[in-house]
Amino acid sequence: MNIHNKKIIELIRKERVVTSSEVAGHLKVSWNTAEKYLLELIIEGKIERIKKAGVTLWLLK
16 A cells, blocks of 8 residues: 555545545645545455446545
């Protein structure tokens, strides 16, 4: 797991649920890069994604 993924896990632990835009802002990366990191964490089985009313929410498993 890289440093960005560790920061994402820490952010989700703190906030409970985050959006891709919040992750991008926290890491100071583009939205697309944040999505890439989030999808890597899904593949690793660390987080899950929920789509609600046109918004994608990310939370720990």
